[in-house]
Amino acid sequence: xxxxxxxxxxxxxxxxxxxxxxxxxxxxxxxxxxxxxxxxxxxxxxxxxxxxxxxxxxxxxxxxxxxxxxxxxxxxxxxxxxxxxxxxxxxxxxxxxxxxxxxxxxxxxxxxxxxxxxxxxxxxxxxxxxxxxxxxxxxxxxxxxxxxxxxxxxxxxxxxxxxxxxxxxxxxxxxxxxxxxxxxxxxxxxxxxxxxxxxxxxxxxxxxxxxxxxxxxxxxxxxxxxxxxxxxxxxxxxxxxxxxxxxxxxxxxxxxxxxxxxxxxxxxxxxxxxxxxxxxxxx
Amino acid sequence: xxxxxxxxxxxxxxxxxxxxxxxxxxxxxxxxxxxxxxxxxxxxxxxxxxxxxxxxxxxxxxxxxxxxxxxxxxxxxxxxxxxxxxxxxxxxxxxxxxxxxxxxxxxxxxxxxxxxxxxxxxxxxxxxxxxxxxxxxxxxxxxxxxxxxxxxxxxxxxxxxxxxxxxxxxxxxxxxxxxxxxxxxxxxxxxxxxxxxxxxxxxxxxxxxxxxxxxxxxxxxxxxxxxxxxxxxxxxxxxxxxxxxxxxxxxxxxxxxxxxxxxxxxxxxxxxxxxxxxxxxxx
Numbered sequence: 001x002x003x004x005x006x007x008x009x010x011x012x013x014x015x016x017x018x019x020x021x022x023x024x025x026x027x028x029x030x031x032x033x034x035x036x037x038x039x040x041x042x043x044x045x046x047x048x049x050x051x052x053x054x055x056x057x058x059x060x061x062x063x064x065x066x067x068x069x070x071x072x073x074x075x076x077x078x079x080x081x082x083x084x085x086x087x088x089x090x091x092x093x094x095x096x097x098x099x100x101x102x103x104x105x106x107x108x109x110x111x112x113x114x115x116x117x118x119x120x121x122x123x124x125x126x127x128x129x130x131x132x133x134x135x136x137x138x139x140x141x142x143x144x145x146x147x148x149x150x151x152x153x154x155x156x157x158x159x160x161x162x163x164x165x166x167x168x169x170x171x172x173x174x175x176x177x178x179x180x181x182x183x184x185x186x187x188x189x190x191x192x193x194x195x196x197x198x199x200x201x202x203x204x205x206x207x208x209x210x211x212x213x214x215x216x217x218x219x220x221x222x223x224x225x226x227x228x229x230x231x232x233x234x235x236x237x238x239x240x241x242x243x244x245x246x247x248x249x250x251x252x253x254x255x256x257x258x259x260x261x262x263x264x265x266x267x268x269x270x271x272x273x274x275x276x277x278x279x280x281x282x283x
Numbered sequence: 284x285x286x287x288x289x290x291x292x293x294x295x296x297x298x299x300x301x302x303x304x305x306x307x308x309x310x311x312x313x314x315x316x317x318x319x320x321x322x323x324x325x326x327x328x329x330x331x332x333x334x335x336x337x338x339x340x341x342x343x344x345x346x347x348x349x350x351x352x353x354x355x356x357x358x359x360x361x362x363x364x365x366x367x368x369x370x371x372x373x374x375x376x377x378x379x380x381x382x383x384x385x386x387x388x389x390x391x392x393x394x395x396x397x398x399x400x401x402x403x404x405x406x407x408x409x410x411x412x413x414x415x416x417x418x419x420x421x422x423x424x425x426x427x428x429x430x431x432x433x434x435x436x437x438x439x440x441x442x443x444x445x446x447x448x449x450x451x452x453x454x455x456x457x458x459x460x461x462x463x464x465x466x467x468x469x470x471x472x473x474x475x476x477x478x479x480x481x482x483x484x485x486x487x488x489x490x491x492x493x494x495x496x497x498x499x500x501x502x503x504x505x506x507x508x509x510x511x512x513x514x515x516x517x518x519x520x521x522x523x524x525x526x527x528x529x530x531x532x533x534x535x536x537x538x539x540x541x542x543x544x545x546x547x548x549x550x551x552x553x554x555x556x557x558x559x560x561x562x563x564x565x566x
Contacts, residue, residue: 007448018301104394105412105446110387129388137448163388165290165420249385 001083003090007097010138013089022049026141026168028132031055031092032072032186033081036176040145041085043173052139053082055092059099061127072186091139098134107133109156109163115250116263117152117274120240128153129160136166144168149175149183151261151276155250175275177203183275195268198237202266205230205242206277209262213279218256220244231266240265240272247278257281284366286373290380293421296372305332309424309451311415314338314375315355315469316364319459323428324368326456335422336365338375342382344410355469374422381417390416392439392446398533399546400435400557403523411436412443419449427451432458432466434544434559438533458558460486466558478551481520485549488513488525489560492545496562501539503527514549523548523555530561540564 004010017024025048027040033055044051055078062068075092082090106126113125136144146154158170176184181203182196191199209227217223227242245252247259260281265274287293300307308331310323316338327334338361345351358375365373389409396408419427429437441453459467464486465479474482492510500506510525528535530542543564548557 011450102394102442103446104392105443106391106393107447108389108391110389111385112387134446134448137450159385160388163386163417164390165417167294167420 001087010091023142024050026139026144027053028135030057031078033078034184036147036184039176040173044145050088052089053087058131061124063121106130109159112156112159125156141168143171145171148172190271201231202264202273202275206262206264210277210279220253238267284370293374306425307333309422309427310336311418313340314361316361317467319430319467322459323456327428333371335372336370341414344407346404389413392442395439395442408439424451426454428454431455473554484514485547485556485558489545489547493560493562503536521550
């Protein structure tokens with residue numbers, strides 16, 4: 001495994017790949033790798049001849065009051081995991097290389113970025129789409145792997161790739177969960193033991209929504225009520241949103257039909273957790 | 284010469300070029316080709332093994348009150364010119380192919396887009412940088428050719444390429460002028476005969492500024508006064524700006540030194556004209 005820390009060296013490496021014309025799988029991460037990332041890397045390893053993982057904590061996608069400074073960083077541990085998963089190249093650039101003096105360009109996906117996560121985190125997706133555009137232009141992967149846990153992010157990036165005529169194929173990989181259902185996230189380590197107990201309620205709420213659909217409830221109101229009921233009885237949890245949307249447009253559905261996504265975000269103290277479930281609804 | 288009208292066919296053609304590994308020169312245009320465009324194509328022809336010209340009137344870069352509908356279009360004439368200049372491929376996509384339903388992504392260069400042209404045309408550069416990002420991702424040229432006439436556009440695109448990790452080399456080509464100095468522009472055809480007479484004053488004002496520097500005037504105030512004096516005595520002309528700036532940052536200079544650009548924009552009735560001169564100042 002090779003670790004590359006400068007843009008110039010990464011470009012040189014990438015150019016050398018051109019003549020090989022092989023499939024190149026790319027897993028962009030902010031480090032603090034967990035079993036969720038491992039599953040993305042494994043999927044890339046199965047799918048592509050060459051696998052690149054990027055590790056970069058992107059300041060643009062953190063709000064001014066968010067946890068950029070305290071976001072977990074452990075490059076040595078991350079590199080060990082990448083080595084174990086037979087990654088070919090880890091690209092771990094310095095902040096100043098990607099955002100030098102006078103950097104001033106932003107990439108914005110409009111409508112899809114404004115809803116849900118966009119309401120709670122106004123500049124978040126702009127930060128994501130800007131860094132992803134940069135990384136995709138550097139890595140020029142044939143396949144790029146994202147976790148379904150950040151479902152809205154996946155939809156936004158899919159739109160970005162289409163709108164800017166990028167050519168990579170976006171591969172959506174299943175959410176990896178703890179035994180009680182909590183979706184793995186680098187931010188789970190911020191939870192106190194009590195919060196960690198309560199955190200599973202998000203998945204339980206979404207699962208209750210899915211079950212309600214399976215039982216023949218097809219109005220948005222019914223399903224949302226079902227989801228809220230799971231969480232509302234508990235103290236110390238506040239719901240950002242628990243909604244039932246079209247899986248493509250992320251617009252709330254009146255009548256639940258077709259490809260549906262149940263999206264949720266809750267707050268436990270200062271920690272904000274998100275999760276989602278995809279449901280195919282055939283009446 | 285081959286004319287390609289769909290994105291899919293263009294992508295296929297472009298992929299075939301990959302194995303040839305030749306230099307690819309790209310001249311993005313909005314059609315209505317004139318001698319200025321010819322000189323860009325000629326420069327591309329001299330520099331690169333393969334030359335692609337795109338012809339696409341980009342709605343995003345026109346303001347709501349601007350001339351998108353009436354912008355001159357004559358594809359058959361344009362194709363003839365490209366043929367004469369030995370272009371390899373003309374890419375002339377349809378509007379709906381580049382901007383399908385639900386298109387929603389914008390690329391914005393911050394500070395550099397806000398000044399000068401950005402003040403008069405608030406969404407103009409966002410439109411330019413969005414379409415240029417799309418076209419560069421489709422064409423993946425080694426060299427891209429722009430005319431110095433749109434100097435701020437060149438600087439903005441240079442920043443875009445750097446910030447988004449694009450790899451093309453931006454080649455700035457000299458402004459082509461009529462015998463009286465007026466910079467060629469597709470919009471010159473909107474001028475009445477009287478306005479056409481007055482239009483040369485923009486170049487004369489910039490030239491007077493350049494001469495003032497040559498004669499040892501190094502304060503911004505002196506140079507701007509000199510430039511304004513050329514235009515101010517004439518009726519029917521209004522000055523948008525006539526300024527003396529750092530050629531890299533486009534910020535106004537107090538003391539004129541180093542690589543300097545004299546930038547100007549005037550209005551003659553409804554027609555707006557821009558021009559500029561680069562000056563290297565050594566005290």
